[in-house]
Amino acid sequence: MNMEAFILGTSGTMPLPNRHLSSVLLRREGEVFLFDCGEGTQVSLRSLNLKWKKIGAILISHTHADHVTGLPGMLMLSSQVDRSEPLQVIGPPRIAEYVEANRRVLEMYINFEIQVNEISEPEAPGVVYEGEGFQIRSFPVRHSRTCVGYAFREDPRPGIFHPHRAEECGVPRGPLWSRLQQGESVALDDGRVVEPGDVLGPPRPGRKFCYVTDTVAFPAIAEEVRNSDLLVCEGMFTEEFRETAVAKRHMTARDAARIARSAGGVKKLGLTHFSPRYTNRELKELVKEAREEFPDAFLARDRMHINIPYEE
Numbered sequence: 001m002n003m004e005a006f007i008l009g010t011s012g013t014m015p016l017p018n019r020h021l022s023s024v025l026l027r028r029e030g031e032v033f034l035f036d037c038g039e040g041t042q043v044s045l046r047s048l049n050l051k052w053k054k055i056g057a058i059l060i061s062h063t064h065a066d067h068v069t070g071l072p073g074m075l076m077l078s079s080q081v082d083r084s085e086p087l088q089v090i091g092p093p094r095i096a097e098y099v100e101a102n103r104r105v106l107e108m109y110i111n112f113e114i115q116v117n118e119i120s121e122p123e124a125p126g127v128v129y130e131g132e133g134f135q136i137r138s139f140p141v142r143h144s145r146t147c148v149g150y151a152f153r154e155d156p157r158p159g160i161f162h163p164h165r166a167e168e169c170g171v172p173r174g175p176l177w178s179r180l181q182q183g184e185s186v187a188l189d190d191g192r193v194v195e196p197g198d199v200l201g202p203p204r205p206g207r208k209f210c211y212v213t214d215t216v217a218f219p220a221i222a223e224e225v226r227n228s229d230l231l232v233c234e235g236m237f238t239e240e241f242r243e244t245a246v247a248k249r250h251m252t253a254r255d256a257a258r259i260a261r262s263a264g265g266v267k268k269l270g271l272t273h274f275s276p277r278y279t280n281r282e283l284k285e286l287v288k289e290a291r292e293e294f295p296d297a298f299l300a301r302d303r304m305h306i307n308i309p310y311e312e
Contacts, residue, residue: 003028003154003207005230005270007304008044012214012236012250012273013066015039018280019302021066022273024232025050026152026209031131034058034074035150035211035232041070042077044303053081057129059136060091061213062147063098072102075110086113090129090138092122092146122148125224134206139224141215143249149215151224154206157310158183158196165199207308213273216246217255219262227265229308232300234273238285241275253286257293267311270300 004027009020021038025045032054034041045052058074061067071089089099096116103110119128119138123146129136133155138148161181171177171194176186183196210225213234225231235253237245245252251259253271260269271286278286283299290297 001029003209003308005209005232005306005308006044006048006050007232007270007272007300007302007306008041008048009036009038009070010272010274010300010302011038011066012234012275014276016276019274019276020044021069022061022213023070024211024272025055028134028154030054031056033129033136033152036061036067036213037070037074038066039069042073047303048305052077053083055087056085057088057090057136059128059138059150059211060089060095061141061149061211062092062143062145063094064143064145064214067214068095068098071099072106072108075099075103075114076106076108083112086115088129089114089116090119092119092148094118094146119148122146137224139220141212141221142218143214143216147214149210149212149221149224151211151228152209154208156203156205159201159203162199162201166194169194169198171199205311207310209308212256212259214249215251216249217251217259222259222263225259225266226263228260228263228267229311230268230270230306231260231263231266232270232272233259235271235286235290236273236275238278238289241277253290253297254293257290257297260294260297266294267296268306269294269297270304270306271297272300 006025008023011019020040022036023041024035026033123140125139128138137151207229210228210231233256235256236250237252260266287299
């Protein structure tokens with residue numbers, strides 16, 4: 001089962017000619033989720049030829065303009081296609097007010113149901129979306145406005161199937177093997193019951209994707225992003241501007257890397273939400289500082305595609 005992330009925008013505060021505002025799309029087989037929807041999101045979607053009409057939920061970190069200004073356009077764009085499934089918009093308080101105000105003022109024609117689900121207790125971690133084999137959890141971060149991070153986590157997978165164990169248990173090849181691999185017990189003709197644990201190895205972890213932006217660094221973030229296969233996290237400033245970062249309630253690239261290192265189990269860290277003060281060439285200083293703390297850090301770039309494989 002494929003899982004992949006597409007970086008749609010990496011700029012913070014204001015868009016640049018080659019950097020749209022914050023947005024990441026996560027695709028897991030036929031299910032698609034959008035994390036934040038800054039200005040320019042539609043442009044990157046079109047450039048990557050992504051099927052935006054399949055987006056099932058848009059998850060907003062907070063209602064600052066650089067994270068939501070692309071949302072009205074996305075809703076209006078979606079209204080131009082046939083869609084029977086509702087679109088969920090999830091976010092902290094005031095996201096419903098923002099959506100409704102735009103629908104009213106812009107007189108949007110929407111030919112499908114939009115379900116706006118405000119996170120009732122954004123200051124407490126909790127599950128905000130569940131699907132078959134996965135869940136999405138929000139957790140609080142510390143910014144100048146109520147803001148949350150998100151963790152997309154798959155359920156554990158069954159362990160590796162060992163054919164020789166099945167043969168030793170007397171299970172004939174065929175459908176019973178498949179049922180055991182799917183975690184079901186099977187009854188044999190002689191009355192014995194073979195359990196999945198008799199023929200499978202230990203459960204294997206599913207994949208985990210985390211999205212964190214617009215916050216100062218604090219220890220609880222590391223707890224939430226532990227064992228991420230991919231952590232997309234803001235690294236807005238170099239250490240030279242640490243005082244600016246703290247004053248504006250943001251992180252430096254080194255802060256993000258320290259979180260990834262202290263969390264444990266993080267495989268890749270993609271830095272994003274860059275200050276517009278940095279040219280593309282100057283962004284190299286951000287990743288250089290991050291790699292001094294966490295070697296597997298990289299610069300997220302607009303329209304970058306990142307595959308998220310299983311750990312085998």
